[in-house]
Amino acid sequence: MTKKNTARWTAKYPFDPLSKEYLKSIALDVDEYFSEDLIHIMEYAYDRALLMKTRKAPVWKNDEIEAISYFLAVLIVRGTDNRYLYWMFADSESKRAYKLLLFEDNFAIIDLVNRLGIDIESYGREFGIPFLEYVKITSRFSSPRWKAYYYRVNNGYVVIDKRRLARIISELVKDIVIDDIERITGIPNKIRVYSDRLLHDVRDILEKIRESQEIREVLTTKNREMYPPCINWMMQNIGVGLPHAARFTLVTFLGKMGYNTEEIINLFSRVPDFNVERTRYQVEHILGMRGGRKKYSVPSCKTLRSYNLCFPDDICKGIKHPVQYISRAKKVKEYKAKR
Amino acid sequence: MEYYKKYYINNIEKIVGSIRKIESREIAYIDFDGIMYRHIALSKGDFGEWLISQLPRDLYHSSSYYLFPDRPIEDKVWRGGDLIFDIDLDHIPTYTPNFIWLCNKCNAVFKKEASICEQCNSKTRKIHVPRMNDLEIAKKETFRLLDAIYKIMALPVDETQIYFSGARGYHVHIYSDVLTTIDTRTRIEIKDFITLDGFDIANMHYLNRTYIERIIGDIQKQRKEIYQYFNNSDINLVLSLYRSMNKIKMFREKLQRNRRLRNKINNYVREIYGIHIDGVVTTDISRLIRAPYSIHGKTGLIKKSVEYDSLDGFMPYRDAALYNEEVLVKVLYLPNIIWGEKEYEEAYDVEMKLPLSLAIFLVNRGLAYDTRRV
Ligand SMILES: [Zn+2]
Numbered sequence: 001m002t003k004k005n006t007a008r009w010t011a012k013y014p015f016d017p018l019s020k021e022y023l024k025s026i027a028l029d030v031d032e033y034f035s036e037d038l039i040h041i042m043e044y045a046y047d048r049a050l051l052m053k054t055r056k057a058p059v060w061k062n063d064e065i066e067a068i069s070y071f072l073a074v075l076i077v078r079g080t081d082n083r084y085l086y087w088m089f090a091d092s093e094s095k096r097a098y099k100l101l102l103f104e105d106n107f108a109i110i111d112l113v114n115r116l117g118i119d120i121e122s123y124g125r126e127f128g129i130p131f132l133e134y135v136k137i138t139s140r141f142s143s144p145r146w147k148a149y150y151y152r153v154n155n156g157y158v159v160i161d162k163r164r165l166a167r168i169i170s171e172l173v174k175d176i177v178i179d180d181i182e183r184i185t186g187i188p189n190k191i192r193v194y195s196d197r198l199l200h201d202v203r204d205i206l207e208k209i210r211e212s213q214e215i216r217e218v219l220t221t222k223n224r225e226m227y228p229p230c231i232n233w234m235m236q237n238i239g240v241g242l243p244h245a246a247r248f249t250l251v252t253f254l255g256k257m258g259y260n261t262e263e264i265i266n267l268f269s270r271v272p273d274f275n276v277e278r279t280r281y282q283v284e285h286i287l288g289m290r291g292g293r294k295k296y297s298v299p300s301c302k303t304l305r306s307y308n309l310c311f312p313d314d315i316c317k318g319i320k321h322p323v324q325y326i327s328r329a330k331k332v333k334e335y336k337a338k339r
Numbered sequence: 340m341e342y343y344k345k346y347y348i349n350n351i352e353k354i355v356g357s358i359r360k361i362e363s364r365e366i367a368y369i370d371f372d373g374i375m376y377r378h379i380a381l382s383k384g385d386f387g388e389w390l391i392s393q394l395p396r397d398l399y400h401s402s403s404y405y406l407f408p409d410r411p412i413e414d415k416v417w418r419g420g421d422l423i424f425d426i427d428l429d430h431i432p433t434y435t436p437n438f439i440w441l442c443n444k445c446n447a448v449f450k451k452e453a454s455i456c457e458q459c460n461s462k463t464r465k466i467h468v469p470r471m472n473d474l475e476i477a478k479k480e481t482f483r484l485l486d487a488i489y490k491i492m493a494l495p496v497d498e499t500q501i502y503f504s505g506a507r508g509y510h511v512h513i514y515s516d517v518l519t520t521i522d523t524r525t526r527i528e529i530k531d532f533i534t535l536d537g538f539d540i541a542n543m544h545y546l547n548r549t550y551i552e553r554i555i556g557d558i559q560k561q562r563k564e565i566y567q568y569f570n571n572s573d574i575n576l577v578l579s580l581y582r583s584m585n586k587i588k589m590f591r592e593k594l595q596r597n598r599r600l601r602n603k604i605n606n607y608v609r610e611i612y613g614i615h616i617d618g619v620v621t622t623d624i625s626r627l628i629r630a631p632y633s634i635h636g637k638t639g640l641i642k643k644s645v646e647y648d649s650l651d652g653f654m655p656y657r658d659a660a661l662y663n664e665e666v667l668v669k670v671l672y673l674p675n676i677i678w679g680e681k682e683y684e685e686a687y688d689v690e691m692k693l694p695l696s697l698a699i700f701l702v703n704r705g706l707a708y709d710t711r712r713v
Contacts, residue, residue, distance in 0.1 A: 131492045132517070135532070138523035145542050148532040152549055156493025195494050217665050262412045276375060 004063075011066035011106075015093070015176040017115050023071055026064060033072060034190050041065055045072035046194050053202050057096060069244035072191075076179050079187040079308055084209055085202065094170040101166035109165065116172055120165075121157055123258030127165045128157030137171050173199050219327060222257055228325035229311045230304055239270040245299075245307040249322075251286045252298040256323060261287065292300040342657065342695055343394050343634060346661060349630050351387040354398075357500075357631035359514050361386060362390055362405035363418060367627050368395030369636065377627075381411035396635035403624050404519070412625055419519035422486075422526065423628060424533070425620035426480050427508040432610055435475050435653035439468050441671055441705075446688045448672050466705050468674050474655050477508040483614050484511060485647065487533055494518065501650060503659050505635030505642035511521060523624055530621040540604045541594045542548065550608050555581055557611075568607040634661075639699040660700075665692040670707045 010019035033042045047058040048069045060066055065259050072094075077089045101109065106122065108264070113129075120235045121128035131153060138146040150158040160168075199206075224232065234242055234250045242250070247268075261283055268279050286296050300321050304310045315328050347354075351397070355361060357590070366379040381389055390398075401408065401466070403420030428434050440449040442604035456463055470616070487493050488511065498514040521529075531537055543551060557565050558692075560576055563576065580593055594601045602670045620626060629635065629642050660679045670693070673686040678697045690710060701707035 097376070132494060132521075134523065135528035136525050139522075139528045144537060144539070147537065147542075148528060149535055149538055150542055150544050151551070152545070153532075154492065162644050260412070260625065261623065284619050284623075289623065 001235065002047065005071065007067065008062040011060075011063040012104075013097060014067055014070035015097070015173050015180070016112055023067060027068060027071060030072075030075070031186055041068060042072060042092065045069040048091060049073040049076045049194075049198055050201060051092040051096070052085070053205060054282070055092070071284070074177070074183065075187060075191045076194045076198055078181045078184045078214060079192045080199050082199065082205065083181050085173075086178050086181045086200070088202075088205070089181070090174040093177045094173040097173045098166050101169055102163065104166075106162070109162070109169075112167075113169060116169070116176075118172075122310060123159060126161055128154070128159055129168065131156050131158055134158040134160075134168070137168050138299060140171065148219070222259070226326045226329045227253075229313050229323045229331075230309055230314060231322060233311055234309075235267075240269060242306070243309075246305075247282075248296070248307055249299050249304065249309065250297050251283055255287045256298055261289070276309035340612050342661075343396075344363075344391065345617070345663075347394065349411060351390060353388070354381055354630060355386050358400055359421075360399070360404050360695070363406075363408060365401035365403075365405065365408040365627070366607055367399040367401075367461065368393060368549060368631075369537045370394075371396050373466050378411065380407075380543050395633075396636040398628040398630040400630050400635065402620075402626050402628050412442070413658065417624065420624045421467045422494075422513040422518045422529070423620055423626075424484055424511040425508065425617040426477050426484060426510070426615070427504070427505070427506075428473060428477050430617050431480055431615045437468050437470050437473070438465050441670055446671055448687055464705070466672075468704070469512050470674070471656070471676055472509070478650065478653070480615055481509040481511070481695065484533065484616065487614060488513075492532070498633075501645050502631055503640070503643050503645055503653065503655050505629055505633070505659070506638050507641045509645075510642070512628075514598065522703040523622055524600070526624070527620045530616070530618045533621075534616060534618055535609045536618065538605060538608055538613075539601070540608065541591050541601055542607075543587060543591070550612065551590070552605065553559070553582065553612065555605070564607070564611055568603055576600060582651070604640055636700060637703050639703070641695045660694075661696040663695050666695050666698050667692050667710055668698045668702070668707045669710045673701065 002296050006018075006022050008146075009016070010022045013019055014023060028038075032038060044058055044061065044065060044210060045068075047054075051057060061135050072090070077085055101186075106125075106127075110120055110122055110127070118133050119130060129149065135148055138148070148158055224235065227235075231250065231253055234246045237246075238250075251264060254267070259267075262281065265276065268274060269276075288296070298321065300320065301316070304322070315325060315332055319328060320324055351661065358364060362380070362382050364380075364383055364655045365377065367375065367377040368379075369375045400421075402423050403415075406416035408415060408419055428436075440451075440453045441447075442449075442456035442461055442463050443458065445456060445459045447458045449457065449463065453463055455461070487503070488496060488499070491513055493516045495517045497577075499601060500512045502510045502512065504510050517631075523588055525585065538550075543549070543680040545551075549703070554577065557576065576597075580590060594604070620628070631642055631644060633642055634640070639661065640655060640659045641661065645653050654677060657677045657679065667690060669690050670686055671688060673683060673693075674689075675685045676683050676697075678700075679694055681694075683693075683697075693707075698707060698709075702709060
């Protein structure tokens with residue numbers, strides 16, 4: 001590649017190992033970007049970091065600034081010491097790369113993917129990606145349309161078009177960017193000023209993440225004191241034998257609380273007619289690991305009442321579902337602790 | 340039991356040699372009282388002595404490797420796990436088990452359903468009797484699986500071992516380092532690709548590829564299964580859809596509106612093109628698997644390794660049975676079977692001398708009993 005081409009390529013794909021060499025060769029001492037002449041590059045890098053919120057890319061000035069702004073933005077994000085921001089920055093960089101890749105030349109894409117350590121084949125207008133790499137990456141995608149059986153698979157290669165390959169590469173980009181961020185140690189104080197500004201500018205997003213995380217934490221406790229009376233009754237009576245509806249409820253509930261199969265089977269080992277294999281089969285079936293992968297949900301309070309499995313206490317008032325009990329119980333506990 | 344002891348003394352090396360990284364595995368066993376013991380960690384050197392002193396009825400090891408194999412599951416620290424595929428007759432839809440009805444009183448045998456004995460009017464019991472060729476169905480499925488592993492997915496299989504499971508199927512273990520560290524989500528994708536779990540024809544991306552064309556091909560070849568799943572109007576509809584649609588999008592839209600046909604096609608694809616494995620064995624990384632070269636407690640057969648080239652000629656009752664001293668048993672019903680080196684003719688209600696392993700095989704099924712105990 002000519003020097004000009006290298007600059008353009010690096011500007012587009014700074015995560016490429018090839019680009020990193022070029023970046024090293026043009027990067028100045030960090031201090032220099034704070035001089036009056038170059039501070040605009042710092043500002044540009046800040047806008048790039050803020051892309052995670054604005055979703056609007058700053059206007060491309062020139063290739064060299066575009067390239068170096070990645071390196072500076074990574075420093076700013078690292079300075080926040082906030083893993084959510086690492087992830088969000090990686091996500092915005094990944095989306096940026098996806099858009100650029102759609103217009104990239106096929107041979108250039110193949111070279112890039114090879115440099116990322118994946119041996120890729122070209123089939124005319126399509127690409128072949130090794131089966132194992134394909135399933136490793138696409139197992140993270142929620143859409144079922146990525147399932148490997150919807151594609152042609154030949155001699156270990158999954159055949160996909162350019163758009164899908166771009167999506168797969170952009171997923172790899174996330175890992176590389178996070179790795180780039182985490183590898184940096186020792187952030188200059190001047191950079192930290194920008195990091196603090198970033199933390200301030202995205203505080204609303206961080207607040208939302210904190211809230212949703214709290215909900216998840218409350219919902220998946222293994223602390224049995226937080227469980228509703230119906231579930232506790234079932235836990236206490238495992239050894240005596242439970243009706244089918246109670247066993248079913250207990251397995252779905254514990255599954256929701258994050259217990260794994262082995263832990264649940266161990267609990268049921270106190271059942272009088274315990275049979276490991278049969279219990280395993282039933283547990284796996286209910287948790288959706290068998291059959292059509294249908295995951296059963298926890299029955300509602302109404303259903304439990306109809307099976308005479310409801311033994312409400314004060315906290316149960318007004319809740320419709322056993323899992324709602326936990327966040328209520330937590331609030332009640334906190335309230336009592338304050339008094 | 341002496342029979343187990345003798346076998347295990349002679350085969351310790353084979354067992355230890357077949358369990359890679361044995362010191363990182365959880366070892367588990369069931370004793371002759373049917374009690375299961377888990378979370379055992381053993382070094383290569385201690386394994387043999389332990390095995391002889393415990394003498395398990397069934398012996399297992401974890402498919403995974405752990406930093407602390409003897410701790411409870413949540414503290415073991417996962418380090419990787421073999422990728423294992425389990426083919427079992429009971430998971431194959433084309434397999435229909437064979438039963439006899441045995442009179443509780445006069446020991447008369449009926450090969451057709453008879454809840455009351457035709458000779459003495461007593462009650463009968465229904466007993467599952469293996470056919471000599473049952474396991475051929477499992478073998479066929481194993482070949483389909485190996486084809487998918489070697490040719491279609493072309494997994495890095497430098498270290499793969501095929502085993503007869505000791506009962507009703509085959510296990511394929513892949514130990515290759517590139518594969519052992521893949522997570523559960525990736526294992527689920529591999530399992531789904533093989534079984535076609537969750538497949539929906541209305542999600543296909545291409546019209547001229549894979550399953551749509553395979554169904555059209557089956558219709559043109561008049562494959563007999565087509566008529567088990569589709570009636571004539573279904574078949575005509577599929578053909579006309581295929582011919583008139585030049586865009587996959589239109590094909591999908593039509594099927595999205597015709598749920599009934601869509602479900603029929605999906606069932607056909609999953610059952611005919613899917614490979615029938617017990618998926619949980621592949622995806623659950625906290626699973627135990629029967630140890631190679633151990634004795635299966637219910638059948639008395641060995642979980643024996645089979646090379647790819649000899650799989651075709653492998654006969655479990657001949658090749659995985661222990662031929663040992665003969666004992667006198669009362670046989671209620673003996674099916675025609677090749678056991679060890681000998682072929683046995685069908686026999687009814689007779690006392691006869693049989694190798695101990697075959698005697699156990701029959702007793703465990705309720706087809707014979709030990710005369711000394713009666
Ligand atoms: Zn009778």
